[in-house]
Amino acid sequence: MTNQDVVVPDMGIAAAAALPPPGLFACRGVAGAVSSLRGTYGSLGLPGGAAADGGEFRSPVAAAANAPPGRTSCTSRVVEAIRASSPARCPAVDEYDAWTRKHPSALGSFDQIAAAAKGKRVVMFMDYDGTLSPIVADPDMAFMTPEMRAAVRNVAKRFPTAIVTGRCIEKVCSFVGLPELYYAGSHGMDIKGPNSKEDKTVLLLQPAREFLPVIDKAYKALVEKTKDTTGARVENNKFCLSVHFRCVDEKSWSSLAEKVKAVLRDFPELELTEGRKVVEVRPSIMWDKGKAVEFLLRSLGFDDDRTNVLPVYIGDDRTDEDAFKVLRERGQGIGILVSKCPKETDATYSLQDPTEVMEFLVRLGQWNPLRSPSPAARPRGRKQ
Numbered sequence: 001m002t003n004q005d006v007v008v009p010d011m012g013i014a015a016a017a018a019l020p021p022p023g024l025f026a027c028r029g030v031a032g033a034v035s036s037l038r039g040t041y042g043s044l045g046l047p048g049g050a051a052a053d054g055g056e057f058r059s060p061v062a063a064a065a066n067a068p069p070g071r072t073s074c075t076s077r078v079v080e081a082i083r084a085s086s087p088a089r090c091p092a093v094d095e096y097d098a099w100t101r102k103h104p105s106a107l108g109s110f111d112q113i114a115a116a117a118k119g120k121r122v123v124m125f126m127d128y129d130g131t132l133s134p135i136v137a138d139p140d141m142a143f144m145t146p147e148m149r150a151a152v153r154n155v156a157k158r159f160p161t162a163i164v165t166g167r168c169i170e171k172v173c174s175f176v177g178l179p180e181l182y183y184a185g186s187h188g189m190d191i192k193g194p195n196s197k198e199d200k201t202v203l204l205l206q207p208a209r210e211f212l213p214v215i216d217k218a219y220k221a222l223v224e225k226t227k228d229t230t231g232a233r234v235e236n237n238k239f240c241l242s243v244h245f246r247c248v249d250e251k252s253w254s255s256l257a258e259k260v261k262a263v264l265r266d267f268p269e270l271e272l273t274e275g276r277k278v279v280e281v282r283p284s285i286m287w288d289k290g291k292a293v294e295f296l297l298r299s300l301g302f303d304d305d306r307t308n309v310l311p312v313y314i315g316d317d318r319t320d321e322d323a324f325k326v327l328r329e330r331g332q333g334i335g336i337l338v339s340k341c342p343k344e345t346d347a348t349y350s351l352q353d354p355t356e357v358m359e360f361l362v363r364l365g366q367w368n369p370l371r372s373p374s375p376a377a378r379p380r381g382r383k384q
């Protein structure tokens with residue numbers, strides 16, 4: 001995603017993080033660090049001190065009052081949301097077929113997508129877990145296959161490519177192993193760009209930096225509180241925390257959710273969202289994967305003429321809906337939900353699993369805009 005207009009300072013993440021907060025995002029309690037962007041902070045369009053569309057601190061009360069569906073207040077809703085994000089059984093085939101009429105296969109619709117991309121700058125955004133890697137019981141073992149890596153690498157050779165994930169940046173970088181990509185870790189709260197030898201360009205945005213000490217305290221408190229719940233696990237994703245339910249007996253989900261909420265009562269500046277058998281604890285700032293996508297598009301210079309740019313976002317989870325929604329609201333780009341089960345989504349298209357994601361990426365990597373239509377896609381029914 002190198003764009004010469006964009007960034008600049010020869011500044012690594014560690015160096016930038018060590019800088020005093022520039023006050024850019026010092027709006028009602030939040031400070032953040034931004035480096036890059038044509039050498040100034042101005043191109044973000046942020047009026048002095050107030051983040052136009054990111055980093056705004058929401059007081060706990062305001063956060064609760066305005067809580068969108070993913071931001072939860074009641075224990076049973078937490079449990080329901082986790083269950084809905086990772087259903088144990090999928091409904092009947094005809095229900096799935098009806099859903100795919102609303103959200104057709106991105107593979108079956110490849111020619112349509114290719115036609116929409118013709119003459120445009122495609123910018124790729126991909127989630128990691130459940131999209132590039134299969135969902136597994138142990139979060140430390142969620143590796144992507146070498147074939148998937150090759151497919152992502154090929155796509156990134158042709159199109160600016162970013163990974164947008166709930167994972168901390170260090171972890172996802174080690175899993176993906178492609179330094180040429182952009183990474184937005186911690187649900188977009190930690191954004192960096194490629195760091196090559198020739199071009200030490202690093203783009204950095206950490207709108208929740210002031211929360212690090214609180215996150216650290218909350219991590220310790222959650223580990224302590226959940227230590228007696230068999231199978232529970234707390235993952236430190238730097239700017240947010242994941243409490244994993246996957247290996248916990250479903251009968252104990254409510255009590256685990258209650259423990260998490262009890263800890264959170266001591267941290268009013270943090271809030272909960274849910275994902276696939278996971279509860280995410282994150283700073284109460286108005287920042288999410290959708291904001292990260294907007295930030296990248298804007299700061300990399302792909303926002304000037306929206307008619308010439310086609311962002312494509314592939315993701316599988318509730319937190320990816322923020323990005324799908326942004327694309328839908330902009331009336332620009334294509335959202336692709338990875339799911340074997342019908343789900344309420346703002347994505348336009350669907351793919352069933354990471355294997356289909358790989359197939360799609362392979363085709364995209366081979367796509368020749370001068371030769372269309374592309375080779376016929378195989379017919380699709382739900383995999384059993």
Ligand SMILES: O=P(O)(O)OC[C@H]1O[C@H](O[C@H]2O[C@H](CO)[C@@H](O)[C@H](O)[C@H]2O)[C@H](O)[C@@H](O)[C@@H]1O
Pocket residue numbers: 127128129130134135136137138139142164165166167235237242244245246275276277278280317319
């Ligand atoms: O935004 P993502 O890249 O999708 O990250 C979201 C969370 O993904 C991971 O958890 C999920 O995948 C695990 C490994 O397959 C699985 O065990 C877990 O049940 C899933 O929720 C990751 O471990 C979390 O930290 C991320 O926040």
